[in-house]
Amino acid sequence: MKNTVILYDNPHDIKKAAQEIRKGKTVVFPTETVYGLGANGLSPQAVTKIYKAKGRPSDNPLILHISDLSWVNKLAIDIPQDFQTVAENFWPGPLTIVLKANLDLIPPEVNGGLDSVAIRIPGHPLALELLRLANLPIAAPSANTSGRPSPTSHDHVIEDLFGRVDYIFSSGETYLGIESTVLDMSRGKAKILRPGSITQEELQEVIDIEAYKEEKSGPLLSPGVKYRHYQPKAEMLVILGEEGKVREEIKKKAEMFIKTNKKVGILCFTKDVEFFENLQGEIIAMGSEEDLKEVANNLYKSLRAFDALGIDYILSRGILEPKGLGIAISNRLNKACGNNIYRI
Numbered sequence: 001m002k003n004t005v006i007l008y009d010n011p012h013d014i015k016k017a018a019q020e021i022r023k024g025k026t027v028v029f030p031t032e033t034v035y036g037l038g039a040n041g042l043s044p045q046a047v048t049k050i051y052k053a054k055g056r057p058s059d060n061p062l063i064l065h066i067s068d069l070s071w072v073n074k075l076a077i078d079i080p081q082d083f084q085t086v087a088e089n090f091w092p093g094p095l096t097i098v099l100k101a102n103l104d105l106i107p108p109e110v111n112g113g114l115d116s117v118a119i120r121i122p123g124h125p126l127a128l129e130l131l132r133l134a135n136l137p138i139a140a141p142s143a144n145t146s147g148r149p150s151p152t153s154h155d156h157v158i159e160d161l162f163g164r165v166d167y168i169f170s171s172g173e174t175y176l177g178i179e180s181t182v183l184d185m186s187r188g189k190a191k192i193l194r195p196g197s198i199t200q201e202e203l204q205e206v207i208d209i210e211a212y213k214e215e216k217s218g219p220l221l222s223p224g225v226k227y228r229h230y231q232p233k234a235e236m237l238v239i240l241g242e243e244g245k246v247r248e249e250i251k252k253k254a255e256m257f258i259k260t261n262k263k264v265g266i267l268c269f270t271k272d273v274e275f276f277e278n279l280q281g282e283i284i285a286m287g288s289e290e291d292l293k294e295v296a297n298n299l300y301k302s303l304r305a306f307d308a309l310g311i312d313y314i315l316s317r318g319i320l321e322p323k324g325l326g327i328a329i330s331n332r333l334n335k336a337c338g339n340n341i342y343r344i
């Protein structure tokens, strides 16, 4: 067990964290999407500590976070022309760009031995200042134990990683609630590997990209997709279909579980809440279906809340025809339930 030290959002602590990163220590810091578990991205020993703290398989590559574009020319080779356009439009921000890696500089521990590397300039002021002062690329996956929902507040991080890392920044809630979009620009036409906070539509306004397809089989381009992800402790079922029918089905299934003394959680939209009011279950609204930013922001928090309540079975509404941010939300819901999806 490590002696984890809590840091706060002030110049003294940020400077301290930057020095400690340079010494090979692990630091959990907030980004605008979710908290990241950071370490010196050029040091194999430091990066190995990340995998160990998370219990993450080491062939699942990490994102290198940088503070300014000058790092890209050092970390990547054969950078396509479109890269500049994308970076100018979306960095700093919740977009991760995969480029061909400069393997002379990037340890295989970072990119899982691939020929590519994932890079992002985050938009959170604390993260940017930490990166600037550390003056190194910081490798950082989401700061959850492997498989659990990503942490959107320092409480979540403490729950998962206290005693497993050297430092944790206590810096409230993140702003967006789901991870960055991963865009592959390392081969041919740019392609979304993981939908996220920047939508496909936003990207398409500036470059030609291949649309995201929710794939259950086929070649694994984003190695992270093959692992168990974002899952609450409870069993979970996502129900898709016409609104009224879905509500009825959730109610019917909830009553069935309640009869067998199971603790049931219902994950729904704000306007559904009154419909479930008389059920003996825990009801959590992710937000309004019309405000997907709110839904994204509450998603992981809600899944963790069900865990804290000791729920056995989560019944969730899904998004029938996802568009915009709905694509990323659907993707995370599908992963959270381990693709246990019921269409009516």
Ligand code: TXA
Pocket (backbone or CB within 6 Å): 031, 033, 034, 035, 036, 037, 060, 061, 062, 063, 094, 096, 098, 111, 114, 116, 117, 118, 120, 122, 140, 141, 142, 143, 178, 179, 180, 181, 182, 193, 194, 221, 222, 223, 224, 225
């Ligand atoms: O918002 C985020 O992206 C957060 C914050 C902390 O920046 N980070 C994050 O990291 O979500 P992680 O490790 O949980 O997810 C990184 C994703 C994984 O799906 C991984 O497979 C993919 O990026 N990835 C990393 N390097 C890659 C590469 N070279 N080629 C393809 N996919 C890659």
Ligand code: MG
Pocket (backbone or CB within 6 Å): 141, 142, 150
């Ligand atoms: Mg993650």
